[in-house]
Amino acid sequence: MTRWEPVPATAFGTAGGPVLAGFLGRALVRALVRATGTAAFSVPGPRSARRAARLDVLRAVAAE
Incomplete structure (x- = not known):
């Protein structure tokens, strides 16, 4: 019985979450x-x- 006790809680959490x-x-x-x-x-x-794809990342970071 002890080994099967967490099974319903796990199933409920998996389905209900x-x-x-x-x-x-x-x-x-x-x-x-x-x-x-x-x-x-x-x-x-x-x-x-x-x-955004054409943006020069280093220049943008240096500007900030």
Whole structure:
């Protein structure tokens, strides 16, 4: 009995953890969207990605 006791707790944590994290993450994103009035997490466009790819890192760090 002692060896099988942690099995249900492990199964519950394995199944319940991602479900709980999904609900809490969704609630957080909705709260941020309501608070700011815009999309909380937006993906930058390809134009920004191209500009960042051409950036000289050493010059940028030296400027700061």
